[in-house]
Amino acid sequence: MSVESINPLNEFLDLLRDALSRDVCWGITLSQPHRKVGENPSEATTKLSFRPIELAGERRYQLAERRGNQEFHQNLAAEKVIARVTEELGSRFFQGDLFTDEADFSARIRHDGNGQLGRRRPSKSAPVVEHDRRKKYLIPEGRPCPFLTEIGVMTPAGQVKAAKQAKFRQVNRFLEFVDEILPELPISGPLRVIDFGCGKSYLTFALHYLLTELRSREVEVIGLDLKADVVNDCQRIADKLECKGLRFEVGDIAGYTPNGHVDLSVSLHACDTATDAAIAQAIGWQAKVILAVPCCQHEVANLMPTEQLPGLLRHGILRERFAALATDALRAEYLETVGYRTQVIEFIDLEHTPKNLLLRAIRNEGSSKPASRDRYEHLKSQLGLSDFALERFQQPR
Numbered sequence: 454m455s456v457e458s459i460n461p462l463n464e465f466l467d468l469l470r471d472a473l474s475r476d477v478c479w480g481i482t483l484s485q486p487h488r489k490v491g492e493n494p495s496e497a498t499t500k501l502s503f504r505p506i507e508l509a510g511e512r513r514y515q516l517a518e519r520r521g522n523q524e525f526h527q528n529l530a531a532e533k534v535i536a537r538v539t540e541e542l543g544s545r546f547f548q549g550d551l552f553t554d555e556a557d558f559s560a561r562i563r564h565d566g567n568g569q570l571g572r573r574r575p576s577k578s579a580p581v582v583e584h585d586r587r588k589k590y591l592i593p594e595g596r597p598c599p600f601l602t603e604i605g606v607m608t609p610a611g612q613v614k615a616a617k618q619a620k621f622r623q624v625n626r627f628l629e630f631v632d633e634i635l636p637e638l639p640i641s642g643p644l645r646v647i648d649f650g651c652g653k654s655y656l657t658f659a660l661h662y663l664l665t666e667l668r669s670r671e672v673e674v675i676g677l678d679l680k681a682d683v684v685n686d687c688q689r690i691a692d693k694l695e696c697k698g699l700r701f702e703v704g705d706i707a708g709y710t711p712n713g714h715v716d717l718s719v720s721l722h723a724c725d726t727a728t729d730a731a732i733a734q735a736i737g738w739q740a741k742v743i744l745a746v747p748c749c750q751h752e753v754a755n756l757m758p759t760e761q762l763p764g765l766l767r768h769g770i771l772r773e774r775f776a777a778l779a780t781d782a783l784r785a786e787y788l789e790t791v792g793y794r795t796q797v798i799e800f801i802d803l804e805h806t807p808k809n810l811l812l813r814a815i816r817n818e819g820s821s822k823p824a825s826r827d828r829y830e831h832l833k834s835q836l837g838l839s840d841f842a843l844e845r846f847q848q849p850r
């Protein structure tokens with residue numbers, strides 16, 4: 454039943470606080486969004502829903518935020534849920550639904566703040582609260598995996614060592630990203646992959662394992678690095694484990710010439726502008742997919758004139774972090790200008806490393822869009838830059 458209420462928002466928030474304090478909130482939905490003038494529909498948030506979950510023994514609420522046809526998730530404590538609902542209901546969203554043990558409450562709020570608050574019999578019963586699910590990894594714990602044993606992550610029996618759990622998750626997370634883009638690569642014939650700045654190469658070995666052992670593909674995987682001792686050690690392990698089609702070479706990314714086409718280019722934590730050199734090379738070879746997890750970034754930090762954004766850029770740490778984000782935005786836009794569909798996504802949880810962004814670029818079969826060139830140039834000029842490493846590496850030498 455709905456009744457006219459002079460302050461449905463406050464009443465709804467009181468009910469919400471009460472349900473959260475008693476752990477009997479089975480869900481919240483905010484809908485009926487107000488569209489801002491000029492807002493891009495694919496970027497506008499159209500719905501927020503919260504559901505209870507349990508993380509490390511604590512009650513949390515998973516927020517699903519719908520933007521365009523994508524959904525973004527984060528886990529929030531109860532007080533953050535209250536803060537978010539308070540901020541959004543009545544300003545961005547005009548309908549709020551709260552599901553509790555005793556009733557479903559529904560607030561419809563008009564622009565003047567008045568509206569209705571309805572109450573119905575509860576439609577939801579206490580959910581089976583999901584506990585930290587054991588993730589189903591591509592390389593599961595318990596199955597011996599030779600390269601993980603060799604690099605000290607697993608015991609020969611397949612148990613992940615306690616101190617190596619984070620690395621184990623990182624390897625698996627990386628493999629999920631690679632597995633997701635496999636449909637973009639040629640479906641038959643050997644796959645040619647290059648890993649720029651492979652370092653100790655645990656991710657290169659993981660990539661090779663995924664393609665050959667789990668996906669039964671014939672491959673040529675090359676790990677390239679400047680450091681001869683590291684490369685020699687990786688080659689020794691590859692020979693010992695008889696990794697067919699995997700080899701390591703000493704060389705500089707910018708000067709490297711492959712002896713054929715490249716399907717997939719990977720650069721993981723390649724230092725500073727080495728990421729730009731890797732992306733530029735991959736663009737030049739028209740690699741079908743480019744995966745880049747950038748590392749430290751100094752170039753843009755040094756080039757941005759402080760007058761451009763004085764309040765931000767005069768603080769060293771903010772300048773550094775802003776430059777890293779700006780650089781990744783420029784890289785993503787630049788990739789779009791040369792015909793790659795590009796996404797910037799979270800690689801692994803921030804708790805493991807602050808360098809946690811992945812650029813995933815997939816070459817379009819059609820031509821690039823002029824709008825992306827405008828966006829790229831506009832961003833460059835907003836940042837006060839006349840030069841950018843990726844563009845420079847791309848120019849014919």
Ligand SMILES: C[S@@+](CC[C@H](N)C(=O)[O-])C[C@H]1O[C@@H](n2cnc3c(N)ncnc32)[C@H](O)[C@@H]1O
Nearest residue numbers: 650651652678679704705706721722723724727
């Ligand atoms: C931080 S490590 C990352 C290693 C590995 N990709 C990972 O994610 O664990 C960066 C590696 O990139 C290599 N590197 C940096 N600049 C390079 C360049 N211009 N050419 C080839 N390798 C480079 C370094 O020698 C180093 O081994």
